[in-house]
Amino acid sequence: MSLTNGRSGKGKRGILERLNNDEIVIGDGGFVFALEKRGYVKAGPWTPEATVENPEAVRQLHREFLRAGSDVMQTFTFYASEDKLENRGNIDPKKMTGFNVNNEACLIAKGVAAEGDALVAGGVSQTPTYLSGKGKEHTQAEFRKQMKVFQENNVDFMIAEYFEHVEEAEWAIEVCKEINKPVAANLCIGPEGDLHGISAGDCAVRMVKAGADIIGVNCHFDPTISLEAMRLMKEGLEKAGLKSHLMVQPLGYRTPDVTKQGFIDLPEFPFALEPRVCTRWEMQKYARDAYNMGIRYIGGCCGFEPYHIRAVAEELAPERGFLPEGSDKHAPWGDGLRLHTKPWVRARARRSYWEKLNPGTGRPHSASLSRPDSWGVTAGNKELIQQSEKTTDDQLKPLFDHSQE
Secondary structure, eight states, X not given: OOOEESOOOSOOOOHHHHHHTTOOEEOOOOHHHHXXXXXXXXXXXXXXXXXXXXXXXXXXXXXXXXXXXXXXXXOSOTTOSHHHHTGGGOSOTTTOOXXXXXXXXXXXXXXXXXXXXXXXXXXXOOOHHHHTXXXXXXXXXXXXXXXXXXXXXXXXXXXXXXXXXXXXXXXXXXXXXXXXOOEEEXXXXXXXXXXXXXXXXXXXXXXXXXXXXXXXXXXXXXXXXXXXXXXXXXXXXXXXXOOOEEEEEOOSBOXXXXXXXXXXXXXXXXXXXXXXXXXXXXXXXXXXXXHHTTOOEEOOOTTOOHHHHHHHHHHTHHHHTEEOGGGGGOOGGGGXXXXXXXXXXXXXXXXXXXXXXXXXXXXXXXXXXXXXXOOOOOTTSGGGOOOXXXXXXXXXHHHHHHHTO
């Protein structure tokens, strides 16, 4: 089949229309990690005030994902609930509000989506209110503040993502449904289930029963582990006699050594993860494996750069019937290397070379695996009660002591 570069040319259609037609929807990648590396997001809070402070940086990253093949421009509203923005003295509410951050994120995403055949998804994620044990009413009140902005901006659908506990995801789904838009819901869990011990299969069932139209996992785990969690979710739905569209948006890092909490337990998190970055060829395998599993919404999360999304789009181009615009400068499987001046590099212009390559790290004494911290702290533990004031040195000292035990 001859493939053209560009978009499908079918015009803008809704997320459920596409998925109901068994079409592939390619998500975007990780914004907070990408923008932190570029100097626009602060590691620690990981909040998206860049939508107000540096909108061009956010806009450019959206454009890069669009060019790479993304069908969805997800608003940069990860951790944008008011309680998270103001948590531990992160931002001054007198200078910037949750409304500003969320509204600007919508305007930026809508503007870039209009440049292509892309949808706009509003996004909500886990809250300090839930982690602090304040209950359903207070947690949903935080979501509703954001929902008002998404409704006013008429986003195409909602994504409730990055939930460690299915209970909070259910509460988020209920609020997302209030604006009468399709809802996708993702947990940041692996095959062991959520942090309160609920299995992956049961989590899937609960999200569907709560009203989600699309369910899956995002973040915390690599593509291989995330797909295993998806397999268990799919089995859970089948046993319960339920159907749902499936989506997956894993890390762009390899994490075979993680425990239940995922990559945030790794000693390299967050400033030394680069040796774990997946190659573009590994992303092509991930895309094919996800498609063969029956997943049709395929994207990425932290560590997923635009070239990773391009790899997903290129792998699935035969099914989609077109290549992304970003493939103009990228020949399949290294074929562009045939133009290289050095003969040994030209010899790498073939699929078999890159598929079989086992990359080195360049670090002679580095370990192949790490030992996760595994503190076992989650919602319900006093250590997770959040505060609006900055963390003090006195509060940090027992944490330092514990980490040295």
